[in-house]
Amino acid sequence: MPDQLDAVIDTAAPDAAPYDALLLLSFGGPEGPDDVVPFLQNVTRGRGIPEERLKEVGQHYFLFDGISPINEQNRHLLDALRKDFAAHGLDSLPVYWGNRNWAPYLTDTLREITRDGHRRIAVLATSAYASYSGCRQYRENLAESIALLKEEGLTPPRVDKLRHYFNHPGFVGPMVDGVLKSLAELPDEVRAGAHLAFTTHSIPTAAADTSGPVEAHGEGGAYVAQHLDVARLIADAVREATGVADRPWQLVYQSRSGAPHIPWLEPDICDHLEALHGEGAPAVVMVPIGFVSDHMEVLYDLDTEASAKAAELGLPVARSATVGADPRFAAAVRELLVERAASERGRTVRPCALGALGPSHDLCPVGCCPARAPKPAAGADSPYA
Numbered sequence: 001m002p003d004q005l006d007a008v009i010d011t012a013a014p015d016a017a018p019y020d021a022l023l024l025l026s027f028g029g030p031e032g033p034d035d036v037v038p039f040l041q042n043v044t045r046g047r048g049i050p051e052e053r054l055k056e057v058g059q060h061y062f063l064f065d066g067i068s069p070i071n072e073q074n075r076h077l078l079d080a081l082r083k084d085f086a087a088h089g090l091d092s093l094p095v096y097w098g099n100r101n102w103a104p105y106l107t108d109t110l111r112e113i114t115r116d117g118h119r120r121i122a123v124l125a126t127s128a129y130a131s132y133s134g135c136r137q138y139r140e141n142l143a144e145s146i147a148l149l150k151e152e153g154l155t156p157p158r159v160d161k162l163r164h165y166f167n168h169p170g171f172v173g174p175m176v177d178g179v180l181k182s183l184a185e186l187p188d189e190v191r192a193g194a195h196l197a198f199t200t201h202s203i204p205t206a207a208a209d210t211s212g213p214v215e216a217h218g219e220g221g222a223y224v225a226q227h228l229d230v231a232r233l234i235a236d237a238v239r240e241a242t243g244v245a246d247r248p249w250q251l252v253y254q255s256r257s258g259a260p261h262i263p264w265l266e267p268d269i270c271d272h273l274e275a276l277h278g279e280g281a282p283a284v285v286m287v288p289i290g291f292v293s294d295h296m297e298v299l300y301d302l303d304t305e306a307s308a309k310a311a312e313l314g315l316p317v318a319r320s321a322t323v324g325a326d327p328r329f330a331a332a333v334r335e336l337l338v339e340r341a342a343s344e345r346g347r348t349v350r351p352c353a354l355g356a357l358g359p360s361h362d363l364c365p366v367g368c369c370p371a372r373a374p375k376p377a378a379g380a381d382s383p384y385a
Ligand SMILES: CC1=C(CCC(=O)O)c2cc3nc(cc4[nH]c(cc5[nH]c(cc1n2)c(C)c5CCC(=O)O)c(CCC(=O)O)c4C)C(CCC(=O)O)=C3C
Pocket: 027, 028, 029, 030, 040, 043, 044, 047, 049, 053, 054, 057, 068, 069, 070, 126, 127, 128, 131, 133, 134, 201, 202, 203, 204, 255, 256, 257, 258, 290, 291, 295, 296, 297
């Protein structure tokens, strides 16, 4: 690991005040065949996803007995967080887990947090980047759950969503190791010439452009700029570690949905593999930088669909690991929490971040990542914050 990726971590006597707890906020996924349809109904409520796409995505889940790995991965992450907190003097800080689309549901978890007497909590979403789906929608979910609990006569805690962590060394470092491991797994004769295909979830180009000012970030907004920053960091670290100076890389997309006439970010990973094969690329490592764990988008869209495409082309591919429950990621979450806590106590902090963009904001700007139908979102622009 190059020095540049070494975290500057102040682990001496971490202080979580004013926070009483951490909430891990995730997407949720089905855990058996009977869960699949209700799960998809939860995901797509009011979101206008074509019926055909839903049937297709349902099939992806049924291929795996209706079980998404995401919940189990979050349980592992919870274990890793509790272990890390205990090892760093934060063992009295409880860690809770709630999801947007499946049990344990966010509202139920927030009710439990309220009943346990917690008044102010930090929230880590399992999405590292800006965008409506990856950031604001989670803040809307928080605001909605808080409003529901108030209707029940409860006094829910104040919630602070932790900043985007795409460029945190604890997120980038494990992915660099993953790429090096994948390169090592490729046949000797293609290793040096292997391309890197960094992949993330495609989103509508309109959503990308409003994910952070186009004036500051160019086309694709903060969403694309943040992914490019991470891709460049990983490509640089891999270059340093392998000594291969001119390994080509590109940011590509996967898991497109929505109506075909609406433009989404391109190219798709499968089209990209085909193009690379046409250009004579000897091998490709697919690097899913857009995701925090090996959930269904990784297992189906990359390991199943894109890998089948590569096999059909006769193109050797490997897919590198996501951070999952890596202890370095757990440590990064602790740092994000301790850093934000200090900042909320009025201390000057030096937020840890790699790359060209610098640390992301703690509070999203008012009206950022707008939805088609604006809703309150916990954070800067929320009446519930
Ligand atoms: C940016 C982004 C992330 C990364 C950030 C983050 O992690 O939050 C993400 C993650 C995930 N997306 C997931 C699943 C689904 N996403 C869908 C639909 C959509 N995703 C979108 C974007 C994103 N999605 C968008 C713009 C849509 C279109 C409709 C809409 O605007 O809502 C649909 C409906 C069918 C379909 O259209 O594919 C499903 C089933 C799962 C769970 C996987 C599992 O079960 O293991 C995870 C982690």
